[in-house]
Amino acid sequence: MKQHHYFYAVPLPVKVKAQMAEWASEIKMALPFHRWVHPQDVHITLAFLGGTEEDRLKRSIEKIQRAAEGISPFSLETGKLGVFGNPISPRVLWADVGTSSSLSALRENVYSVCQQEGYQLDQRPYNPHITIARKWKGEDRFSTSMLEAYFLSRPLVCQVEEFVLYRTHLDRTPKYEVVEKFILNALN
Numbered sequence: 661m662k663q664h665h666y667f668y669a670v671p672l673p674v675k676v677k678a679q680m681a682e683w684a685s686e687i688k689m690a691l692p693f694h695r696w697v698h699p700q701d702v703h704i705t706l707a708f709l710g711g712t713e714e715d716r717l718k719r720s721i722e723k724i725q726r727a728a729e730g731i732s733p734f735s736l737e738t739g740k741l742g743v744f745g746n747p748i749s750p751r752v753l754w755a756d757v758g759t760s761s762s763l764s765a766l767r768e769n770v771y772s773v774c775q776q777e778g779y780q781l782d783q784r785p786y787n788p789h790i791t792i793a794r795k796w797k798g799e800d801r802f803s804t805s806m807l808e809a810y811f812l813s814r815p816l817v818c819q820v821e822e823f824v825l826y827r828t829h830l831d832r833t834p835k836y837e838v839v840e841k842f843i844l845n846a847l848n
Contacts, residue, residue: 663711665828666839668724668770669703670736670763672790676818677702680738680755684792687810693753693793700834704736704757704788706770706823709779720777721825721840727769728823728842734762737815738790741807748801754789763788766823766844820844 672680681699688696709720738755745751757763767786774781796802825840 665708665710666712666717667708667826667828668706668774668823669826670706670766670820670823671838672702672704673818676816679816680790680792683810691753691793691806691810692796692798694795694797696793697791698834701836702790702792703826703836704763704790706767707774707779707781709774709781712779716777716779720774720779723773723777724770724825724840724842727766727773728844731762731766731769731844733819733821733844734760735817735819736760736763737817739815741792741810742789743802743804743807747804749796750802751795752791753793754791757788757790760788763820770823 677699680702684696684699709717736757739758740756742754742756743750743752744754764786767788771781771786822841822843824838824842826836827839829835829837
């Protein structure tokens, strides 16, 4: 039996997912990446847990409920495009979501709870983004100048009203299943 991986994330609203899917379909031929993220799966990761025991996951869910306390719904805007990995053969194409004190506070709360539960989390500085595609497969070397023609003509704005716990199904498309939802409401 395959063990599922879990992660906390901000899901994007349906309208934003549709806009990103439309935009991605326009650039797939010009920017050949091996795998494009399914429109239903676009999100902003808060904390990746990996595989986990059921009891520890339940404890984190109970404590995460409190992580949303004091954080009101907030807006985010997509910004520039960028890549992670080797600059001539990147492993990830992403859209920036800009800076947000509310997103940073939410991420810090979720991250802290997960650390308290003993999860081994990514230690790199938090760089909120939306993964669009993975693994460059172009015959030519990649150059960031290739992205200039595909910047979003205007930022996509989304209202963040919740975050979720996802379970990963590597054998399905879309591959992320919502296990639990957490509503943002400063009046909790």
